[in-house]
Amino acid sequence: MAILAALSNPHRLRIIAALTSGGRNYVSQLSRELGISRPLLHLHLQKLAEAGLVTSQLELSHDGKALNFFEVTDFGFELTPSLIAEAAKSLTTNPDK
Amino acid sequence: MAILAALSNPHRLRIIAALTSGGRNYVSQLSRELGISRPLLHLHLQKLAEAGLVTSQLELSHDGKALNFFEVTDFGFELTPSLIAEAAKSLTTNPDK
DNA sequence: TTCATGTGTAAACAATAACTTACAGGTGTA
DNA sequence: TACACCTGTAAGTTATTGTTTACACATGAA
Numbered sequence: 001m002a003i004l005a006a007l008s009n010p011h012r013l014r015i016i017a018a019l020t021s022g023g024r025n026y027v028s029q030l031s032r033e034l035g036i037s038r039p040l041l042h043l044h045l046q047k048l049a050e051a052g053l054v055t056s057q058l059e060l061s062h063d064g065k066a067l068n069f070f071e072v073t074d075f076g077f078e079l080t081p082s083l084i085a086e087a088a089k090s091l092t093t094n095p096d097k
Numbered sequence: 098m099a100i101l102a103a104l105s106n107p108h109r110l111r112i113i114a115a116l117t118s119g120g121r122n123y124v125s126q127l128s129r130e131l132g133i134s135r136p137l138l139h140l141h142l143q144k145l146a147e148a149g150l151v152t153s154q155l156e157l158s159h160d161g162k163a164l165n166f167f168e169v170t171d172f173g174f175e176l177t178p179s180l181i182a183e184a185a186k187s188l189t190t191n192p193d194k
Numbered sequence: 195t196t197c198a199t200g201t202g203t204a205a206a207c208a209a210t211a212a213c214t215t216a217c218a219g220g221t222g223t224a
Numbered sequence: 225t226a227c228a229c230c231t232g233t234a235a236g237t238t239a240t241t242g243t244t245t246a247c248a249c250a251t252g253a254a
Contacts, residue, residue, distance in 0.1 A: 013188060017181060020179060028231085039213080043233095061229095061230085080174075081113060081117040084114060089114070091110060108242090123201095134245095136245085137242075137244080161252060163200060165201070
């Protein structure tokens with residue numbers, strides 16, 4: 001559910017695409033490549049991370065800057081009516097929001 | 098993309114679940130079973146139909162009422178980083194919204 | 195005719211999500 | 225010190241969704 005919500009946004013799809021094709025990257029660099037503001041990218045990365053679609057690890061560059069690298073987890077989900085029906089059961093009992 | 102957006106809503110997941118488990122159903126009846134108002138259900142069904150996840154066909158009941166039956170299409174999608182990366186290409190060239 | 199059923203949709207409002215701007219802090223180099 | 229990078233986040237605004245209420249119309253039965 002959180003995964004579907006995370007993927008229902010053009011920016012976030014492009015973020016995953018960029019990280020998939022170009023490999024891991026840090027926030028500021030990625031924001032330049034995608035042409036979206038850093039705070040906005042930060043927010044989207046946050047949602048993707050909450051959904052477990054990306055992970056981050058803070059690293060120190062050679063010149064001492066702290067860079068937060070993101071990369072996609074190699075997830076795999078299948079979307080079929082029956083699987084959705086199964087997943088939807090957790091909605092009635094567990095009011096997600 | 099429209100598919101992902103359509104699935105990123107609790108109501109719509111429950112609609113698919115209900116139609117998958119209980120088979121085809123018409124709007125008013127479904128709204129009673131799910132406990133959501135008919136206009137609201139109508140709107141959600143509309144979005145699901147636009148995404149191609151459900152189809153509808155108008156039928157006449159024995160007593161002459163026009164009933165609009167909905168059923169799920171047996172779709173199947175796989176969600177992986179590379180498939181998303183591929184799908185995201187159509188976003189840059191084709192501004193969906 | 196009136197009532198109960200079914201259909202659809204427009205309009206107004208409420209709740210979320212998206213986005214920008216602005217701030218606060220860190221390091222290394224000139 | 226001042227600048228150029230990097231990080232994060234809070235606040236305010238705009239845009240998008242979701243939701244309700246109310247309308248309009250059609251059919252069969254009482």
